[in-house]
Amino acid sequence: MTFFFPTGSLRAFPSRLYPDYKSTVKRAPTKPLVTIPHTLSELTGPVFGHDAAQPGDEDLTRQHQGEPIGERIIVHGRVLDEDARPVPHTLVEIWQANACGRYVHVVDQHPAPLDPNFTGAGRTVTDQDGTYKFITVRPGAYPWGNHHNAWRPSHIHFSLFGHAFVSRLVTQMYFPGDPLFPFDPIFNSVTDEAARNRMVSAFDLDATIPGWAIAFRFDIVLRGRNQTPMER
Amino acid sequence: MAAITPSQTVGPYFAFGLAPNRKYDWKDTFGSDLVTPDAAGERIRIEGRVLDGDGAPIDDCMIEIWQANAQGRYASPADMRPRPNTAFRGFGRTATDADGRYGFDTIKPGRVPGPDGEPQAPHVLLAVFARGMLRQSYTRVYFADEAANAQDAILALVPAERRATLLAAKSAREGRIVYTFDIRMQGDAETVFFEI
Numbered sequence: 001m002t003f004f005f006p007t008g009s010l011r012a013f014p015s016r017l018y019p020d021y022k023s024t025v026k027r028a029p030t031k032p033l034v035t036i037p038h039t040l041s042e043l044t045g046p047v048f049g050h051d052a053a054q055p056g057d058e059d060l061t062r063q064h065q066g067e068p069i070g071e072r073i074i075v076h077g078r079v080l081d082e083d084a085r086p087v088p089h090t091l092v093e094i095w096q097a098n099a100c101g102r103y104v105h106v107v108d109q110h111p112a113p114l115d116p117n118f119t120g121a122g123r124t125v126t127d128q129d130g131t132y133k134f135i136t137v138r139p140g141a142y143p144w145g146n147h148h149n150a151w152r153p154s155h156i157h158f159s160l161f162g163h164a165f166v167s168r169l170v171t172q173m174y175f176p177g178d179p180l181f182p183f184d185p186i187f188n189s190v191t192d193e194a195a196r197n198r199m200v201s202a203f204d205l206d207a208t209i210p211g212w213a214i215a216f217r218f219d220i221v222l223r224g225r226n227q228t229p230m231e232r
Numbered sequence: 233m234a235a236i237t238p239s240q241t242v243g244p245y246f247a248f249g250l251a252p253n254r255k256y257d258w259k260d261t262f263g264s265d266l267v268t269p270d271a272a273g274e275r276i277r278i279e280g281r282v283l284d285g286d287g288a289p290i291d292d293c294m295i296e297i298w299q300a301n302a303q304g305r306y307a308s309p310a311d312m313r314p315r316p317n318t319a320f321r322g323f324g325r326t327a328t329d330a331d332g333r334y335g336f337d338t339i340k341p342g343r344v345p346g347p348d349g350e351p352q353a354p355h356v357l358l359a360v361f362a363r364g365m366l367r368q369s370y371t372r373v374y375f376a377d378e379a380a381n382a383q384d385a386i387l388a389l390v391p392a393e394r395r396a397t398l399l400a401a402k403s404a405r406e407g408r409i410v411y412t413f414d415i416r417m418q419g420d421a422e423t424v425f426f427e428i
């Protein structure tokens with residue numbers, strides 16, 4: 001299958017400069033980006049076998065001696081392309097704060113406890129039908145320095161590859177109904193409401209495990225459409 | 233049709249998950265050394281600093297590169313040409329240090345076909361992710377000592393006065409070939425980024 005990657009789809013992305021998110025001001029390019037045709041360099045990308053993730057890497061609650069504190073959850077979904085076709089065998093990496101809203105990263109000095117039983121990193125490779133599944137705990141909201149009384153809504157960071165280097169995506173998954181949404185410039189940097197809501201997972205009663213964990217579904221759509229021979 | 237999922241910043245805390253580099257209790261998926269023992273080609277190092285609009289180092293930046301092997305073939309099913317049986321993958325990832333420095337040990341890529349079928353000058357794709365970047369920015373590392381740069385169809389699309397920002401300067405250090413490629417997000421010498 002040959003894929004193409006319409007740049008028009010990128011209108012769903014945030015602008016690089018979004019002054020409400022203050023760190024963008026000194027870090028966004030100011031000169032015009034140069035538009036170039038997609039060559040083999042852009043149309044290719046790394047391939048991952050199932051060796052890219054080890055069994056157990058997708059369960060963030062079993063990486064240490066004991067179980068982490070917090071609300072155990074299942075996060076699952078499908079990785080699709082713009083034709084809604086599954087993206088099989090692609091690497092999905094996640095990282096997140098613990099249930100108290102604290103990251104293990106040395107730079108995070110938020111006065112909330114670290115959990116010795118939780119690192120907060122996971123990875124998996126999608127199945128033939130593009131599905132993935134993680135078991136983790138629900139991350140807490142955390143404060144940050146962007147503006148007075150700024151708090152990030154609960155989120156899980158996602159990193160994906162897809163069919164080519166141009167389909168590479170780093171995003172964040174949010175939880176439905178978070179009261180912090182209206183106040184978060186990172187979430188609102190996606191100015192189109194429908195596009196913004198595609199970053200919000202859905203509570204998934206069918207995927208819950210009774211007596212054990214509730215579930216959230218997060219489908220991810222990466223750049224890429226199939227080019228039929230006729231379109232070529 | 234399905235509408236794409238928007239990008240969000242990698243944030244300040246990606247390193248423990250995406251680039252632990254033995255500083256965190258998690259395994260690296262990728263690293264900054266792309267060289268495999270069986271890879272043919274000239275061993276090189278690509279390194280530089282990432283700087284913000286004040287010229288200050290960006291110390292929480294993730295850099296990824298994607299490149300062809302020395303024969304100009306990509307380790308990807310989308311490159312359908314035959315390729316030598318080598319473990320060389322052509323993908324690398326690293327995080328900048330406190331001085332905004334990054335570096336990759338790799339091999340010099342060969343030439344790959346361009347938009348018109350003519351070979352492109354050797355180059356490496358590079359993506360920049362960081363706190364304060366709501367989406368990655370793509371650029372290309374070209375090699376300043378390559379005569380083929382003058383005929384490269386992509387470089388020709390870049391305004392002449394900005395092309396130098398894409399040329400990595402060659403030097404030697406302790407017997408190794410080093411190409412220096414600084415990334416300036418803003419300013420007079422702002423690196424050229426591509427809309428792809």
Ligand SMILES: [Fe+2]
Pocket residue numbers: 097152155157243245
């Ligand atoms: Fe975060």
